[in-house]
Amino acid sequence: MKRETIAIHGGYQVDPTTKAVAVPIYQTASYAFDSADHAAALFNLEADGFRYTRIQNPTTAVLERRVAALEGGLEALCVSSGQAAVNFAVQNVVELGCNLISVPQLYGTTHTLFAHVLPAQGVTVRFAASDHAEAIAKLIDDKTRAIFCESVGNPAGNICDLEALSKVAHDHGIPLIVDNTVATPVLLRPIEHGADIVVNSLTKFLGGHGTTMGGAIVDGGNFDWKAHASRFPAFSQPDPSYHGLVYTEHYGKAAYIARCRSVYQRTMGAVLSPLSSFLLLQGIETVALRVERHVENGRRVAEFLRTNPNVEWVRYAGFPESPYHALAQKYLDGQACSLMSVGIRGGYEGAMRFHDALNLVTRLVNLGDAKSLVCHPSSTTHRQMSPEEQRNAGVFPEMIRLSIGIEHIEDILDDLDQALRAAQPATPSTR
Template structure:
């Protein structure tokens, strides 16, 4: 099925008992076992089935199957938030004393996790210039476990050369993890471009309506963990915490996603609620239509701002003068999503006045909503960062970020015009 069809149909067949067409909400904590042996087989991972909604749920299983098909992976795991997905993707592979490599340009929450929380837990994060994948080799040692980047950065709105990063990571025997939240699988086939694992914040474009928080990990199933057994003992040696299972032997290509489910999710419990899963499924059904409008509107907004006398600079990868335009054409089908940033000639104070004058754009820190949104990252999402960290993350003090929604373009441009006039 093509993306537009898979978003509506993948992972679900009409319920044979009730004939329900919409995916039912299984609002239950637990599932009955047929007998003692059935329960033992489930816990031994010898048979498929449901045990407890903290680990799996039939509603969520549909969303997982749908996302796996859209991203081109073999399986997915949905969790309570995008940050939980990022955390669990890392924790599936690392132990205290290990390190990972990540691009400097990251979502503020991810940067804080990598720069502050993980080091307190004994995991070092080594940051690399997103334009220099060739530096990965020099940062790698025997304790390095993965390379991490964002397909389109938030809020720097830079575009990563995924094939180049994949080649650099694989040359060192490392998997590439790509956050595909801003691009979505509709624009960026990250796994086909060389990524091994994808993470998504379902809260953003996939949910699309600002009503539910969720995250997902999608496993491409192509990385050969057994060939790098010494680097990944978590997947290639018996797990004493789970009946001595060897994930690589037991699950083969699905070793990573299986461990993500039964170790970090099971033990730390950031389970997505079935109701949120249901709402995200509703959003997913219209993702293809919404992304078309997001991209079209964002390009027109970027062109409007680029030609405005008060605007000092505009960063949108879909603009002809963007340094990322060639990558957008090559890897993203020519579509650059709905996120853009700009700065005013009068600097930070003018940016604050502009945001305060907006009437249609909502002032908040989410992105990917059907409604248009605006924020000033240096005082919100990246407020905890020092001036040096802001510069490294590609966030200038005057940067205003817009998440362009699906409203009529003339109404959006009118709001921007009156806000700029107020400045």
Template sequence: MRNETIAIHAGYDPDPTTKAVAVPIYQTVAYAFDSADHGAALFNLEADGFRYSRIANPTTTVLEKRIAELEGGVGALAVATGQAALHFAFVNLADDGGNIVSVPQLYGTTHTLLGHVLPRQGITGRFADSDQPDAIERLIDHNTKAVFAETIGNPAGNVCDIEALAEVAHRNGVPLIVDNTVATPMLLKPFDYGADIAVHSLTKFLGGHGTTLGGAIVDSGRFPWAEQALRFPGFNQPDPSYHGLVYAERFGPKAYIERARSVYQRTMGSVLSPFNAFLLLQGIETVALRIERHVENARKVAEFLRNDARVAWVNYAGFPDSPYHALVQKYLNGNASSLFTFGIKGGLEAGKAFYDGLKLVTRLVNIGDAKSLACHPASTTHRQMSVEQQCLAGVLPETIRLSIGIEHVSDIIEDIDQALAAACAQQARLDAAE
């Protein structure tokens, strides 16, 4: 099936008992066992089924199957937030220590996770000075457990060369993890280019309506865990908490995602509620249509800004002179995402005046909503980073990040136009006062 059909049908047939066409919300904590032996088989991971909703739930399972099929993976794990998904994705590989080598263009909280939180747990985040493959490879050593990148950086808007990063990672015996939140499988399927694990904040484009938190990890099933036994003992040595089970032997291509569920979801409990899973499924049904409008609107807004004398710069990967334009053609079929940044003349104060002048475009820190959204990263999402780290992440003091929604594009542009006028008027008053 194609994306549009997968997004509506994958993972669910009408309920056999009630014949319900919509996915039911299984609002239950636990599930009855047929017998003591049946319960033991479930807890020993010897039988499929449900035992407790902290580990798996029928509504959430449909969501997991749908996301896995959209990405072309063997399995997925849905959790409470995108940040929980990233946390589980990293520690599932590096819970015996080691380092994660990352591109520098990251969402601010992801940078905090790698740079400050995980190091206290014995896992080091190493940040390259660019997203170029050679910059990544210079940081890889025998303790590296993964290479990490956002397929489209938030807020930098850079497009990573997934195929080249995968070659670097595999040459050094480690998987490539990518955060595919901004691109979504509608624009990019990273497993087609060698990525091994994909992470999503379902809160963003896939949910699409700014109502529901959620995250997911998707396993391609292609990384050879058994061939890297020394580097990844957690997949190849007996797990005493499961009576000596060896994940690579028991689950084969699904070893990574099954270990993430059994070790981390089960014991750390960052659980997605069945109601949230239901809401996210509704969002996914229309994601293909929404992405088309997001992309079309963003192109028109970026062109308007670039042609406006009040604007100093526009960082939009869809422009032919963007350093990422060729990668947009290769990976995104020519469709630059609806997330991009710009700065207006007058610097920080002018940028703040523009931001404060918006009326239709909402000021907040989410992205991927049906509504158009604006953010000033230096004072919000990337506030905890140093000025040097912000610059590497693509954040300047005056940077405004736009996530263009699906409203009529003329209304979006008119609001941006009047906010630019308000910023220029304020700047003129400041200049006159001096």
């Protein structure tokens, strides 16, 4: 099936008992066992079924199958937020004394996880000087366990060359983990370009309405954990916390998600509620249509901003002069995402005046909503970073991040126009 069809039908067949066409909400914490032997078989992972909603739930299972199909992956695990997805995806491959290599252009909270939280747990994160494969390659050593990037950076708008990064990763026997939140699987499937693990914040474009938190981890099923057992012994050696289970033997190509669910979801409990899974499924049904409108509105906004005298610069991969234009042609089918950053004339003060003068465009730190959204990254999402770290991540004082929604384009442009005029101080009259 094509992605538009998967978004509506993927992962679910009409309920055989009730004939429900919509995915039922299984609002239950636990599930009855037929017998003591049945319970033991479930907990020994010898039988398929549901044990406890912290581990798996029927409504969430449909969401997992649908997201995995959209990304072209083998298996998925859905958790309570996009940030939990990033954390679990990385924790599943690292251990004490090893390191992770990351591009510098990251969402602010991911940078905090990498720069402060993981190092406190004994895992070093090395930030490359750029998102180029050559900059990544020079940092890899025998302790490296993965390369991490955002397919389209938030808020930098850079596009990573996934084929080049995946080649570097695989040449060194490590996986490439890609955050695909901004691009979405509608515009880009990283697994088709060599990525091994893909994460998404379902809160953003996939959910699409700013109502429901959620995150997903998708395994492409292509990385051979057994062949690289010296780097990843946890997959091919008995797990003492799970009665000596060997994941690669028991699950084969599905070992990565199985371990992520058994070790991290089960014990750390970042659980996605069944109602949230249901709401996210409703959002996903229309994601392809919404992204089409997002992209078209984004193009119109970028063209308007580029010619406005109160704008110093616009970062938009759809412009031929963008350093990422060729990668947009390669990976996004010649399109550019509706997330963009813009430098307002007047520096920090000008950006603040523009930000506060908007009426239709909503001031908040979410993105990918049906509504048009605005934030000032250096004082919000990236505030905890030093000025140098902000610059490396592509964040500047005069920068505004816009997530263009699906409202009528003329209404969006009218609001941006009046806010840009309001952002510039009045010129004193002369006599």
